Amino acid sequence: MSQPALSLNFFSPEHGLHGSARSGMTLLFEGASSRALPDGPDIEAVGDSWHAELDGAFALDLEPVAPAADLDGVTVHLCIATGEADGKQVRCLATLSETHRAPSWDELDAMRSISALFDDRHAFLAVGRRPRGSLGHSGEQTAAWLLSDGDPVPIQDARISTVYDGEGRQRSAGLELWLPEEDLPLRASGSVVAGSSLQLEAVDIHVAVFRWRMGNLEGAGGYELMTRAVPDEAA
Secondary structure, three states, X not given: OOOOEEEEEEEEOOOXXXXXXXXXXXXXXEOXXXXXXXXXXXXXXXXXXXXXXXXXXXXXXXXXXXXXXXXXXXXXXXXXXXXXXXXXXXXXXXXXXXXXXOOOOOOXXXXXXEEEEEEOOEEEEEEEEEEOOXXXXXXXXXEEEEEEOOEEEOOOEEEEEEEEOOXXXXXXXXXXXXXXXXXXXXXXXXXXXXXXXXXXXXXXXXXXXXXXXXXXXXXXXXXXXXXXXXXXXXX
């Protein structure tokens, strides 16, 4: 059985420093600017934790602080990351993701992953897949996970609305989370702080750092959108 693909996202609003890293690609954000690196980090399991390191970029120890989230083939761990990033000492929230089932772009038009991290006891995570030929969000299959006061809370339905710019990049988003036995949804909203776009293997990728608000909680997180690239029509 093959090992799951690992990816890391960390968010340090204190330093205005954020990172998104996986095999073959790392993006570092400082303020509104971004820097792309052609390599991914070495991520090594150390007991129930991990150590992630990329020469010249970061060296972080990742300690899980909540039960893992199982999101339709992706296991996501909410972690505290401590160490060095871009020459600064950081202690911040992060996610370590294990992808057990790679996206099949013969069957998908889009895939999105969202994280809204408020503290080590409050967070929201979601992975959405839009099957080929679906009409907008109505056909999207979304798996979501909510951590409230340190405990995972079941979500009956997670609705994600997004505002895009003219290039299809996510600018702001709203979350509507329907919980069991609740008459009204839990709502959250977010707006972009920084972003970067690239294309890998005929897939367009828009990676954005978001500032999120849910009730009286404020936090940071990521919103990554992957779409199947449509080839240019022959002239």
